[in-house]
Amino acid sequence: MAEVSLRKVVKRYDDVEAVRGIDLDIADHEFVVLVGPSGCGKSTTLRMIAGLEEITDGDIAIGGDVVNDVPPKDRDIAMVFQNYALYPHMTVAENMSFALRLQRYPKAEIKSRVEEAARMLDISDLIDRKPKQLSGGQRQRVAMGRAIVRHPKVFLFDEPLSNLDAKLRVQMRIEIKKVHQKVRTTTVYVTHDQVEAMTLADRVVVMNRGRIEQIGTPNELYHNPATRFVAGFIGSPAMNFVPCRLEEAAGKLNLRLTDRLAFPVPAARAARYRNVPPNEKLLLGIRPEHLAEANAHGEPGVEPFETVLDVTEPMGMETLVYFTLEGTQMCGRVSPAAGAREGAPLRLAVDLNNMHLLNEGTGAVL
Amino acid sequence: MTVDAINVSTPRRGSLRSSLKRNRRWALITSYVFLVLFAIFFLTPPYYMIVTSLKSDAEVARMATNPWIVADGITLDQYKLLFTQTDFLIYFKNTAIVTVCVVAITMVVSVLAAFSLGRMKFWGSSILATGIFLTYLVPDTLLFIPLFQIVRSLGLLNSYWSMVLVYPTLTVPFCTWIMIGYFASIPKELDEAAIIDGASWLQTLTRIFIPVALPGLIAATIFAFTASWAQFLYPLVFTTSTDQLVMPVGIITTLIKGDVFNWGQIMTGALLGAAPPLLIYAFLMDYYIAGLTAGATKG
Numbered sequence: 001m002a003e004v005s006l007r008k009v010v011k012r013y014d015d016v017e018a019v020r021g022i023d024l025d026i027a028d029h030e031f032v033v034l035v036g037p038s039g040c041g042k043s044t045t046l047r048m049i050a051g052l053e054e055i056t057d058g059d060i061a062i063g064g065d066v067v068n069d070v071p072p073k074d075r076d077i078a079m080v081f082q083n084y085a086l087y088p089h090m091t092v093a094e095n096m097s098f099a100l101r102l103q104r105y106p107k108a109e110i111k112s113r114v115e116e117a118a119r120m121l122d123i124s125d126l127i128d129r130k131p132k133q134l135s136g137g138q139r140q141r142v143a144m145g146r147a148i149v150r151h152p153k154v155f156l157f158d159e160p161l162s163n164l165d166a167k168l169r170v171q172m173r174i175e176i177k178k179v180h181q182k183v184r185t186t187t188v189y190v191t192h193d194q195v196e197a198m199t200l201a202d203r204v205v206v207m208n209r210g211r212i213e214q215i216g217t218p219n220e221l222y223h224n225p226a227t228r229f230v231a232g233f234i235g236s237p238a239m240n241f242v243p244c245r246l247e248e249a250a251g252k253l254n255l256r257l258t259d260r261l262a263f264p265v266p267a268a269r270a271a272r273y274r275n276v277p278p279n280e281k282l283l284l285g286i287r288p289e290h291l292a293e294a295n296a297h298g299e300p301g302v303e304p305f306e307t308v309l310d311v312t313e314p315m316g317m318e319t320l321v322y323f324t325l326e327g328t329q330m331c332g333r334v335s336p337a338a339g340a341r342e343g344a345p346l347r348l349a350v351d352l353n354n355m356h357l358l359n360e361g362t363g364a365v366l
Numbered sequence: 367m368t369v370d371a372i373n374v375s376t377p378r379r380g381s382l383r384s385s386l387k388r389n390r391r392w393a394l395i396t397s398y399v400f401l402v403l404f405a406i407f408f409l410t411p412p413y414y415m416i417v418t419s420l421k422s423d424a425e426v427a428r429m430a431t432n433p434w435i436v437a438d439g440i441t442l443d444q445y446k447l448l449f450t451q452t453d454f455l456i457y458f459k460n461t462a463i464v465t466v467c468v469v470a471i472t473m474v475v476s477v478l479a480a481f482s483l484g485r486m487k488f489w490g491s492s493i494l495a496t497g498i499f500l501t502y503l504v505p506d507t508l509l510f511i512p513l514f515q516i517v518r519s520l521g522l523l524n525s526y527w528s529m530v531l532v533y534p535t536l537t538v539p540f541c542t543w544i545m546i547g548y549f550a551s552i553p554k555e556l557d558e559a560a561i562i563d564g565a566s567w568l569q570t571l572t573r574i575f576i577p578v579a580l581p582g583l584i585a586a587t588i589f590a591f592t593a594s595w596a597q598f599l600y601p602l603v604f605t606t607s608t609d610q611l612v613m614p615v616g617i618i619t620t621l622i623k624g625d626v627f628n629w630g631q632i633m634t635g636a637l638l639g640a641a642p643p644l645l646i647y648a649f650l651m652d653y654y655i656a657g658l659t660a661g662a663t664k665g
Contacts, residue, residue, distance in 0.1 A: 051562075052558050052561070072558075072562045073562065073563070079562050081555040081558070081559060083553060085553065085555035085559040087559075087574055089577040089578055089580075098563050098565075098573075099562075099563035102563060102564045103564055146559075150563075
């Protein structure tokens with residue numbers, strides 16, 4: 001059993017509160033990713049789980065046992081660092097077996113574990129090399145191998161792919177996922193890259209300013225964000241936010257963006273927003289893929305409008321279009337066949353079936 | 367860009383390149399001139415020592431001959447006399463014992479001190495580190511009188527073991543400082559990885575830090591070796607008996623009798639005394655430079 005649970009965990013450095021009383025339960029075998037911008041407290045949280053940082057308040061339990069005062073070596077965890085942290089004077093095999101040698105495991109067992117991990121990570125032919133003879137990707141594999149051979153209760157990853165180039169990062173992401181599918185060890189993974197978080201995690205924990213903003217599966221976070229921060233952080237390009245207000249006319253709800261531009265709220269969504277006080281300052285949240293070129297035949301909830309494009313970014317399979325709506329920069333995704341050109345008008349359509357309405361003051365999604 | 371513009375810009379780029387070449391050539395010429403001057407300046411004394419050590423006493427004493435060449439033919443008389451007629455070998459042995467002990471004590475103390483001060487952050491560690499370095503700044507000409515009292519009270523006066531006690535006060539602060547700088551250049555994730563792997567602080571030091579910081583360790587060893595090997599003031603003050611003298615003092619006190627200078631043997635002794643540090647530098651120079659500069663460049 002290797003659940004990890006955090007109860008009201010606080011970390012304070014003098015006057016600065018880096019982690020502000022977070023609660024988190026990670027199930028056995030689960031792959032949880034802590035994601036957030038720099039300084040949000042995600043790495044500090046991971047280091048507290050590892051025992052590399054003392055906690056100021058609260059409890060951390062691994063496998064049901066509170067480990068607040070247990071030193072890192074007795075927590076039965078393994079950690080992979082951003083800069084690999086391989087021992088430069090040891091070979092790959094020596095790096096991987098270091099922990100087992102310290103614990104005086106039998107030589108045969110050490111050998112078989114190292115060989116098994118090396119096979120799994122496809123580094124069998126590198127085990128006699130020193131770290132400086134390896135590429136970045138190979139080093140990261142060795143760092144993972146060093147964690148795997150120990151058969152720990154929990155894997156901790158601290159931004160392990162940040163030092164790799166974009167292509168290698170995608171490759172290693174798949175490797176990490178494969179390894180987790182094989183070994184099924186409970187994993188806590190820290191990254192600032194939301195794509196990494198979405199692709200790897202069973203559940204994603206979005207952190208901001210030392211607090212947890214939202215915990216959920218990647219799809220839950222993407223489709224049902226709880227706050228403006230989560231809505232803006234998850235998804236690339238980011239969700240568009242436009243100031244708006246709700247109007248009721250003849251029993252129907254309308255969404256007014258500008259004096260000239262208003263859309264009827266689809267019936268499926270209207271029920272949710274019925275109790276929003278009139279004149280409340282709101283934001284319309286709409287993802288770029290829900291701002292596409294208008295079809296000739298309209299669909300319910302998909303409202304066309306005219307705009308002039310500022311910038312276009314052809315991506316091959318799609319074209320990102322940027323335009324300004326009442327002073328707000330917006331991004332949409334159109335087909336390459338839509339004929340989007342910079343400075344030219346284009347008829348777009350907003351899919352309000354996928355709209356989000358946020359309270360401008362609190363940032364909460366309604 | 368128009369054709370005219372290309373035509374105009376090409377010679378300008380060419381002249382820039384040639385002016386860079388010219389600058390580089392002047393820089394190189396200036397460097398070589400000064401390097402040659404420095405080399406002559408520093409190699410003249412050793413050359414003079416070698417030449418004098420290969421002359422007979424008669425030739426050394428004769429003022430008429432050119433002192434820069436061996437005129438009467440090379441002889442090893444000075445070496446024979448030094449080994450058979452003087453206590454040079456005793457001085458050499460004493461110096462070697464003192465130096466080996468001092469280097470060993472220095473390395474054990476300064477590596478442990480540097481590791482604890484540099485890596486095991488505790489209250490006051492940075493002030494202590496600065497304090498240790500400040501002790502190095504106190505000149506030994508100020509220290510030898512109080513140290514004389516201490517050595518006498520310990521009953522170590524006129525014993526080369528007093529050097530083993532006293533020299534580390536010179537070597538430990540500087541070596542600790544070198545090692546703190548070197549340890550600081552090792553990423554902190556390396557000790558965190560070792561701690562998570564189950565290593566104790568001592569295992570982290572012996573199995574990770576010492577092998578990784580080997581160039582720094584060698585640099586510190588060379589410094590401790592050189593400082594102990596060539597120390598003059600303390601042995602001059604603390605030791606008097608011939609059997610307790612170390613080489614720098616022994617050569618001066620026994621080979622200068624009254625106003626008679628045995629130049630041939632003095633030069634030979636000094637030459638042989640300079641050989642061990644020279645050999646160590648020659649073999650470990652690369653490590654020495656890497657060790658002294660690591661902290662500065664890796665941050």
